[in-house]
Amino acid sequence: MHPAPRAYQIKKTSTRGQLTPSRLTMPALAPHQVLVQVRAASLNYRDLLALHNPADLKEGLIPLSDAAGVISAIGPDVTAWQVGDRVSPCFFPHWDSGPFHASYLQSALGGGQTDGVLSDEIIVSDRALVAIPAYLTLSEAATLPCAAVTAWHALFVRAHLKNGDTVLIQGTGGVAIFALQLAAAQGIRAIVVSSSDQKLERATALGAWKTINYHKEPRWDQAVHRFTDNEGVSCVLELGGPDTFDRSLAAVAGGGTIAQIGVLTGFGPQSNLLPLQFKNATICGICVGSREHFSDLHQFMATHAIRPVIDRTFDFGETPAAYAHLESAQHFGKVVIDMSNDN
Ligand SMILES: NC(=O)c1ccc[n+]([C@@H]2O[C@H](COP(=O)([O-])OP(=O)(O)OC[C@H]3O[C@@H](n4cnc5c(N)ncnc54)[C@H](OP(=O)(O)O)[C@@H]3O)[C@@H](O)[C@H]2O)c1
Structure with a gap:
């Protein structure tokens, strides 16, 4: 039986x-x-x-x-x-x-x-x-169903990133590594921050453009400005929450997007949002994605043979x-x- x-x-x-x-x-x-x-x-x-x-x-x-x-x-x-x-x-x-x-x-x-x-x-x-x-x-x-769909939805559906844009990715967990792989496949320059040099080496091997160890350089927003001629990045994938949100506000470029996704350091950042106004920047909330997003992700991954x-x-x-x-x-x-x- x-x-x-x-x-x-x-x-x-x-x-x-x-x-x-x-x-x-x-x-x-x-x-x-x-x-x-x-x-x-x-x-x-x-x-x-x-x-x-x-x-x-x-x-x-x-x-x-x-x-x-x-x-x-x-x-x-x-x-x-x-x-x-x-x-x-x-x-x-x-x-x-x-x-x-x-x-x-x-x-x-x-x-x-x-x-x-x-x-x-x-x-x-x-x-x-x-x-x-x-x-x-x-x-x-x-x-794929949660982490990869979330990364897809944020990068392409909401932030509308394209070849030559820049994205800041926090950490090397599930959402972060999918975001890195998708960005690299699309020709988007990805800056990855991590607590570990060893993980950052692996991120570089996957196509990261620049890397920052956030333990060694806690003001990683300043490094982002160094790397981008003081422009900032087109998009920040905000995965951290209260401990990272102010840095994300500082790191996003004029006209850029902060994709509010994560709570790795807790809930409810209390940031002053005024810098957003003076950058004409946007915060968009992301909650995973739809069946259509999932299908589009599959198609993109298959086209680029992303594993x-x-x-x-x-x-x-x-x-x-x-x-x-x-x-x-x-x-x-x-x-x-x-x-x-x-x-
Ligand atoms: N809104 C949504 O739809 C949605 C969907 C999926 C996930 N999420 C959220 O997104 C976050 C990531 O999820 P996940 O499943 O990918 O997590 P995960 O695989 O557990 O990733 C954890 C990694 O995050 C990094 N990290 C921790 N604190 C950090 C900090 N202060 N600054 C930068 N990186 C930090 C660390 O990477 P290093 O070891 O490299 O430092 C850690 O290994 C979670 O908060 C989760 O709840 C939201």
């Missing part, structure tokens, strides 16, 4: 969440749903936030938003997909294209009240999937160690969980 699918669920304790292995009972498929055998999943910083601050999560939430797998069954009204198709679910199941609606937020996979993908099987609406390009492995594909950078892969049974590895911030790129074995 087919064993019940494995999963992890977050059990709430008084202080934090606890990753707890479990077995699932899958319901029958609705007419427009598909069943996906998950082969790989990946972690994002968001998943650490959910585990450590579980107050807003439903009890027993299945975590993680990012996965890749193979369709093993389809509902009777599904026409767009077939058994055997390689797919990834979209971070926001209801955001197909066009403008974002606040109501989509609650449906984000692996957060709040909506179960995520850290299980052998997931049920997904036939409208909330993208096909995986043939050149990507399923582990590589599993790194995601996987730092380390853990077995399903090592999921707590995978979280600990992400939390250590030793990684460069993405941390993956391999679901294709029995461990």
Whole structure:
């Protein structure tokens, strides 16, 4: 008999969440749903936030938003997909294209009240999937739905960057390394800041134009001005939050864009926004992206043969160690969980 699918669920304790292995009972498929055998999943910083601050999560939430797998069954009204198709679910199941609606937020996979993908099987609406390009492995594909879509949305959809522009990228985690790879492929000059010279060497090998160690040079905004004839950068990917926002305001060029994305140093920067006015600059909020953004990203990556950078892969049974590895911030790129074995 087919064993019940494995999963992890977050059990709430008084202080934090606890990753707890479990077995699932899958319901029958609705007419427009598909069943996906998950082969790989990946972690994002968001998943650490959910585990450590579980107050807003439903009890027993299945975590993680990012996965890749193979369709093993389809509902009777599904026409767009077939058994055997390689797919990834979209971070926001209801955001197909066009403008974002606040109501989509609650449906984000692996957060709040909506179960995520850290299980052998997931049920997904036939409208909330993208096909995986043939050149990507399923582990590589599993790194894309949150971090890579976010980088794509920020660089190309909102900041409208093009060949010859400049971008400042904070750190060498998931969003940052995808942003670097996408920018380099498009001929955008990327300046990467990191705590580690070793990681900065790897960033240079991936196409970074300039690098800055933010421990050695905490006023990296000044270095940005040195590198850019005092112009600043066309776009800053703001991943840090309170400890980086003032530097980002100083580093952005006239007419440039700060893409507000991250909370690595906390929530709610209290910066004086006046410099924005005198630069005719823009702040845009980014919350991952739509199914259309995801498809466009896949196409661009395939055209440029971009392969995601996987730092380390853990077995399903090592999921707590995978979280600990992400939390250590030793990684460069993405941390993956391999679901294709029995461990
Ligand atoms: N708004 C959205 O749609 C969206 C989507 C995805 C992610 N995010 C947010 O974006 C941020 C990055 O997410 P992620 O999953 O890519 O994280 P991640 O993989 O865990 O990246 C962590 C890395 O960030 C860097 N970092 C930490 N503090 C820094 C600082 N003060 N200045 C510069 N870099 C710093 C470090 O790189 P080094 O070791 O190189 O220093 C660290 O290794 C998180 O805050 C996450 O919540 C938002």
